[in-house]
Structures are given as structure tokens and as C-alpha cells.
Amino acid sequence: MSAIATEALRKVYPPPSGRRKPSSGWSPFPAGEGGPRPAGEVVALDGLDLAVNAGEFVGLLGPNGAGKTTTIGILTTRVRATSGRASVAGADVVRDPVAVKQKIGVVPQRPNPDRSLGVRDNLVFHAAYFGMPPADSARTADALLERLGLGGRGDAKTDELSGGQQQRLMIARALMHEPEVLFLDEPTVGLDPQARLSLWEILRDLHAQGRTIVMTTHYMEEADQLCDRVAIIDRGKLLAYDTTAALKSQAPGGTAVEVTLDGDASGVVAVARTAPGVTRAEAAGTVLRAWAERGGEAIPGLIRVAEQGGRAIRDIRLFPPSLETLFISLTGRTIE
Amino acid sequence: MNRPSSGRVFLALLKRDAYVASRELPFFLLRTTMQPLLFVIVFGYVLPKMGFVARGYGAAMLPGILAISLAFASLQSVALPMVADFGWTREIEDRLLAPVPMELVALEKVLSGVAQGVIAALFVLPIARLIMGPIPGLDVRGLGSLLAITLLAAGTFSCFGLLMGTIINPAQIGLMFGFIVAPMIFFGCAYYPWQGLDAVPVMKYVVLINPLVYVSEGMRAVLTPSLPHMPIVAVASALLVLTGFFWIVGMRGFTKRAVG
Numbered sequence: 001m002s003a004i005a006t007e008a009l010r011k012v013y014p015p016p017s018g019r020r021k022p023s024s025g026w027s028p029f030p031a032g033e034g035g036p037r038p039a040g041e042v043v044a045l046d047g048l049d050l051a052v053n054a055g056e057f058v059g060l061l062g063p064n065g066a067g068k069t070t071t072i073g074i075l076t077t078r079v080r081a082t083s084g085r086a087s088v089a090g091a092d093v094v095r096d097p098v099a100v101k102q103k104i105g106v107v108p109q110r111p112n113p114d115r116s117l118g119v120r121d122n123l124v125f126h127a128a129y130f131g132m133p134p135a136d137s138a139r140t141a142d143a144l145l146e147r148l149g150l151g152g153r154g155d156a157k158t159d160e161l162s163g164g165q166q167q168r169l170m171i172a173r174a175l176m177h178e179p180e181v182l183f184l185d186e187p188t189v190g191l192d193p194q195a196r197l198s199l200w201e202i203l204r205d206l207h208a209q210g211r212t213i214v215m216t217t218h219y220m221e222e223a224d225q226l227c228d229r230v231a232i233i234d235r236g237k238l239l240a241y242d243t244t245a246a247l248k249s250q251a252p253g254g255t256a257v258e259v260t261l262d263g264d265a266s267g268v269v270a271v272a273r274t275a276p277g278v279t280r281a282e283a284a285g286t287v288l289r290a291w292a293e294r295g296g297e298a299i300p301g302l303i304r305v306a307e308q309g310g311r312a313i314r315d316i317r318l319f320p321p322s323l324e325t326l327f328i329s330l331t332g333r334t335i336e
Numbered sequence: 337m338n339r340p341s342s343g344r345v346f347l348a349l350l351k352r353d354a355y356v357a358s359r360e361l362p363f364f365l366l367r368t369t370m371q372p373l374l375f376v377i378v379f380g381y382v383l384p385k386m387g388f389v390a391r392g393y394g395a396a397m398l399p400g401i402l403a404i405s406l407a408f409a410s411l412q413s414v415a416l417p418m419v420a421d422f423g424w425t426r427e428i429e430d431r432l433l434a435p436v437p438m439e440l441v442a443l444e445k446v447l448s449g450v451a452q453g454v455i456a457a458l459f460v461l462p463i464a465r466l467i468m469g470p471i472p473g474l475d476v477r478g479l480g481s482l483l484a485i486t487l488l489a490a491g492t493f494s495c496f497g498l499l500m501g502t503i504i505n506p507a508q509i510g511l512m513f514g515f516i517v518a519p520m521i522f523f524g525c526a527y528y529p530w531q532g533l534d535a536v537p538v539m540k541y542v543v544l545i546n547p548l549v550y551v552s553e554g555m556r557a558v559l560t561p562s563l564p565h566m567p568i569v570a571v572a573s574a575l576l577v578l579t580g581f582f583w584i585v586g587m588r589g590f591t592k593r594a595v596g
Contacts, residue, residue, distance in 0.1 A: 098435050131339075
């Protein structure tokens with residue numbers, strides 16, 4: 001049975017009301033590419049179909065503004081879709097949001113503990129909102145704090161916790177009422193590497209216990225390490241959805257070589273396609289992007305092509321076969 | 337875990353606010369009673385002693401002072417945390433994800449605002465009476481109607497707080513006090529009875545858009561019934577209509593802020 005299913009999910013944000021500064025306004029789109037219509041509408045999701053099986057750990061991968069947070073928002077009943085349908089744990093998010101809320105746990109992008117309450121009280125009161133008797137919840141809270149490395153901090157104020165500790169408190173809170181589905185929105189952003197690794201451990205544990213987990217991230221490595229399946233989302237569309245192994249095998253021609261030139265790359269792209277080892281090449285502004293079975297072997301040829309075309313080379317980057325090369329080939333740009 | 341009843345979740349939400357409010361009680365009382373107390377001291381004690389205002393002024397003013405404490409304790413206890421919650425802390429998210437309809441989360445906020453307004457009024461009344469000494473015409477025998485007006489008034493201003501809390505962004509919070517709260521207080525018939533505005537006829541009708549007018553006049557009707565005041569039925573009807581209006585508009589704002 002599907003733990004989560006969405007059907008042609010679409011979300012269009014209306015233009016920001018009031019004063020609008022056309023040039024300095026925020027836009028999720030890089031300058032010059034697509035972009036919002038003149039009316040200022042932002043299409044955050046553009047017909048998303050996604051199904052997650054019970055017990056599965058799924059990563060939503062995409063750059064900032066891809067629509068990941070909007071997806072989580074809709075699935076957690078906190079954002080109303082413009083059209084389309086979504087159900088979580090068997091309940092429709094619009095028709096029966098209360099049933100959905102009962103079955104999900106949500107870890108937000110930015111920790112938002114109840115700062116008027118202490119650390120343990122955050123968990124105990126949260127459990128009470130879900131009908132848990134206080135005696136049980138105090139015990140569960142202490143066990144969860146212990147498990148998430150916050151043992152002994154139960155009486156602290158939430159402001160006394162570090163960013164990583166607050167993030168773990170959010171996970172503990174999301175688990176208090178034993179949700180069927182756990183949503184995490186970029187849980188490791190802003191964490192130091194050690195805190196990040198320890199969070200990974202926790203997530204692996206939760207997954208091993210059979211919980212359905214949906215996590216958004218813009219770290220390829222994170223998706224690769226943790227998820228059963230990865231959904232690659234860009235500009236509100238699902239570009240690919242498969243196991244990490246299958247996705248990597250779809251990445252075209254091995255390594256991607258990105259050569260940044262001092263001027264427009266479109267003049268040299270035709271010649272680049274004939275360079276030794278190159279299976280495919282394209283130009284995007286000043287970037288000449290080529291794919292090769294072995295990236296290193298293609299570099300000398302690409303340098304020659306650039307020089308013959310009268311261009312100087314500013315930078316060369318290699319992306320070995322990975323989710324990242326797939327992402328580049330799907331979207332024409334890097335994720336970060 | 338089984339789905340709890342809405343009533344049970346509602347009580348848990350209420351318990352949270354009661355717990356937080358009880359820990360902040362001294363600050364709450366200080367915040368909500370300081371300004372009325374200063375007025376009581378200056379207008380109810382110092383000026384009458386100096387002979388600048390007539391002795392009877394205290395009786396005209398006391399219900400108004402009470403009205404202000406009650407109304408703004410309710411308003412602030414709902415609006416201020418909500419402005420912060422929706423503005424940047426997003427702390428309320430936790431409660432929005434509780435397994436109850438959104439309306440119950442808002443209703444709980446309103447109810448907790450009502451309770452805080454009533455507590456503020458209960459605290460200010462005896463202190464004011466103490467400072468001003470015997471007040472001619474003060475008569476608290478109509479306890480039932482006093483309670484009814486108090487609850488209605490607290491409801492009106494809690495719902496008004498819901499509206500304010502959802503339409504004001506944190507950067508404008510100063511404006512709320514300067515441009516909404518202050519004019520409301522001064523044109524709210526708190527420091528003078530509405531009938532006294534016969535002297536300024538235009539104002540007499542313009543101030544009717546101010547919800548505080550009905551709270552002040554309602555307090556006068558139940559606390560100093562022998563002095564001029566609006567009929568209690570008119571006051572109660574106006575407060576009921578305003579409560580309904582603020583609830584509907586406030587709930588619309590709340591839903592808009594809570595569900596993107």
C-alpha cells in the first residue's frame with residue numbers, strides 16, 4: 001500500500017501583494033531562465049505525481065526553489081494545493097487533514113521549538129496534543145531524549161541548546177506520537193559535519209524500524225547515503241524517480257566535464273563533440289559541458305578545442321558518475 | 337496511536353497556555369495593570385486632592401479603567417504571541433499540526449485571551465478601589481450582568497486580537513500601539529461617559545466604531561448603574577456583533593497565515 005500518493009499536484013503562488021520591486025524581488029529562478037510570468041505568479045509545483053511505499057525512505061532532491069518544501073507543505077496539510085490530489089497514510093490531505101496530522105511527524109527546515117516551554121515539556125505537551133496521558137509521555141520523552149543524545153538536557157531551556165541539538169529535539173518531538181510517516185525538510189542544513197553524521201545515524205535507525213520517511217535535501221550525498229529511492233525535482237516537476245543505483249546508471253556517458261570559458265561557449269560546442277572520448281557536449285552560456293567515459297582523458301581534447309576557438313579557460317570541474325551528473329544532464333545545471 | 341477526541345486536544349492546548357501564562361503571571365499583571373494604575377493614581381487620587389477634578393470623577397472613570405485593563409489584556413495576550421509566531425518564530429506550527437481542525441487552535445487562543453482579560457480585571461478592580469477610596473455610586477450587586485459583560489468584552493477583544501495577530505507583521509507592531517491602541521483608549525469613553533459627548537456631537541457618533549466604547553459603557557452600566565451609561569442591552573448586542581465580526585475576519589486571516 002502506498003503511504004503517500006500525489007496526483008497532478010500543482011501549486012501556484014499568487015504575486016506578492018503590495019509594493020513590488022520588479023528588479024530586486026526574490027525569484028526562485030536564475031536570471032534569464034524561464035522565470036515567473038509578468039503577473040508575478042510563481043509556479044512552485046507543476047503536476048507532481050509521486051508515490052511512496054510504506055516503510056520506504058524517499059529523498060526529494062532538487063535545488064532551492066525546486067518545489068520540495070511546497071511538496072512537504074502540501075503533504076503535511078500546511079499548504080493548500082492549487083489543484084491535484086494528495087493522500088498520506090490513507091487520508092486525503094484536504095478532505096481529512098485531521099487524520100493526516102494524526103499520522104505524521106514533521107521536522108521543519110528551521111527548528112521551531114515552543115520556546116515558552118523547557119526541552120522535556122516540549123515533548124510532553126506535544127504528546128498531550130495527540131492525546132497521550134502525561135505519565136506515559138514523560139517516560140517516552142526521556143527515552144527519546146536519551147536516544148537522540150539529549151539525555152540530561154530535559155530541564156534545559158530550548159534556547160540553551162545548540163542548533164544541532166535543537167534539530168534533534170525537533171526529531172524527538174516529531175516521534176513522540178509514533179507517527180506512521182515522518183517528514184523532514186532539509187534536516188541537516190546548517191549542521192556541522194559531526195552533527196550531520198549523527199543525524200544520519202538516527203535516520204538510518206528510524207528507517208530500519210520500518211518507518212516511512214520522506215526527506216528533502218539538496219545534498220546529493222545525503223540522498224545517496226540514506227534513501228531507498230530518490231525523486232529528482234526541479235521547477236516543480238518530477239524529473240526522475242528511482243533507486244539511487246538505477247538513477248546513477250541512467251547518468252549519461254559517465255563523467256561530466258564542465259569547462260568554463262571566458263566567453264560564449266556555443267561557438268566551440270560543435271567541435272567539442274568530435275573531441276576524443278567525448279560522447280556528448282552542450283553549451284550553457286560560458287560553460288561548455290561534455291560527457292566522457294573517462295573524464296580525465298577528455299580534458300586535453302577539450303582544452304585544445306577551446307584554444308582553437310579563441311577562448312581562454314577559466315575553470316574545469318569534473319563530476320564522476322553520480323546523482324549529480326544525472327541531475328546536470330536532466331536540468332542542464334548543477335544543484336548548488 | 338488512536339485518534340484523540342477534539343475536546344481532549346483542545347484541553348491540552350488550553351493547558352499549555354495556562355501553564356505558560358501561570359509562569360509569566362507577575363509580568364502579565366505588571367504589564368496589564370501598570371497603565372490603568374497610573375491613571376487611577378493621577379486622576380482618581382492626585383488631581384481630586386488638588387481640586388482640579390471633581391470628586392465624582394473617580395466614579396465616572398473607574399469602569400473605564402477596568403474596561404481598558406480587561407480589553408487590552410485580552411487583545412495583547414492573543415495578538416502579541418501570534419504576531420511573533422506567524423512573523424518569524426513559527427512556534428505555533430507545533431499546535432497547527434495537532435490533530436484538530438485549525439479553527440479549534442484559533443478558538444483556544446481566543447479562550448485563553450478571555451481568561452487573561454478576566455484575570456486582569458479581577459486584579460485591577462480591588463486595587464483601584466483601594467487607591468481611590470470610597471466611590472460614590474459604585475455598586476457591584478449585579479454580579480451576573482457584571483460577569484456577562486466582562487466575558488463578552490473579553491471575547492470581543494480576544495477576537496480582535498486574533499484579527500490583529502494575523503494581519504500585523506512584526507515590523508509594524510509599534511504602529512499597532514501608536515495608531516490603534518492609543519486612539520482606541522482615548523476615544524473609547526474610558527475616561528468620560530459616552531453621554532458626556534453631547535458636548536461634541538460629531539465625536540459622539542464617530543466613536544461608536546470603537547469597540548472599547550461598549551466595554552466602557554457596559555462596565556458603567558453594571559458597576560455604577562446610577563450614573564449615565566448606554567442601555568445594557570445595546571452594549572451587549574454591540575459586543576456580540578463585534579465578537580462575531582472579529583471572529584469571522586480573524587479566522588479568515590488565521591487560516592490564510594496557517595495554510596499557505
